[in-house]
Amino acid sequence: MIFALAVAMGIDLFDSASYALYAKDDRYMTPEGTKRLEELEYFPCSCPVCSRYTPQELREMPKGERTRLLALHNLWDIREELNRVKQAIKEGTLWELVDERSRSHPKMFTAYKRLLEYRDYLEENEPVTKASAFFKVSEEIMRTPVILRAKERAEKVRKKFSEVINHPIFGEIPKYLSLTFPFAQSEGEEDFTIERPSKEEAKSYVQAIAEYQFGEGASEAFKDVFVELSRKTGMPRQIKAGSKHVATFRAEDGLLTLGIEGAKRLHKILPYPKMRVVVNEDAEPFARKGKNVFAKFVIDADENIRPYDEVLVVNKDDELLATGQTLLNGRELKIFKQGLAVKVRRGIK
DSSP states (O other), rough: OOOHHHHTOOOOOOOOOOHHHHHHHTTEETTTEEEGGGGGGSOOOOOOHHHHHHHHHHHHHHHHHHHHHHHHHHHHHHHHHHHHHHHHHTOOOOOHHHHHTTSSSSHHHHHHHHHHHOHHHHHHOOSSOOOOEEOOOSSGGGHHHHHHHHHHHHHHHHTOOOOOEEETTTTEEEEETSTTTSSEEEESSSOOOOOOTTTTHHHHHHHHHHHHHHHHTGGGGGTTEEEEETTTTOOEEEETTTTEEEEEEEEESSSSSEEEEHHHHHHHHHHHTEEEEEOOTTTTHHTTTEEEEEEEGEEEEEOOOOOOOOEOOOOOTTTTTEEEEEEHHHHHHHHOOOOEEEEEEEEOO
């Protein structure tokens, strides 16, 4: 079916007429495409129709009844595939599903490869982190936006943190990014062993991650921090400067969640409008109190912001109001007038 590919292209509204049209033509829908009823000996499905009847029994039915039952199966199949697509989006595995589905037909595979050529458009809408690991299931999936972005950012980090390790999927990467998505959260033919950072190196890991996550110069905000390592796992956890909480190392993706002190430091170091979401006067008091920011109150934003970035919420005078995680990219933040824009983690009074 084409649903996964269509959703990856940005389509979110579908006409359901195909289930009835195919049924009238004695065509049986599957995730890989349609099959002629006359070709089937077994039903590869467990919907109410396929659980009750065999292909032979459907072929022997009057045309009207056969069409009705085939249409019912086809509708079940469409619903199941759409649910599968939605679950893939939730898990962050849409591209893996697209890669799998595209191999059901040469034309669809051609369309998939063609879509990957629009890398700038795709990258703009691709979240910076996902709930699931990246699976290298083909060479084509290495051209998906999250992978290309990761490689580009890693190359920039390498200019400042030159020590590298060889990753079985990504090749040479900065050593201090080895805990971070997607490098640590990936599976390929060869295993990648993650080394626990030493106490002496922990700060270098945090600085490299900051440079990777927030851009050039961000590592300076963490030059004097102390990194607490988990007694259980040996991985970084809390990042502090004296008694002040700067950031938290997220175990699930190896990225940083900013504390108030970390937000203040980045705000001071990063030039406007880098990593900023600008809100109007109406939203300012609510942001300071730690309330979420809605799109209708956003008046400007850094166009390089991507979905799920940790951002700085500021007013028109660039005064820091809050820090949180955006649900939209920079362009969407500036044009959307409805819905949630930033999940505020901490307000700054």
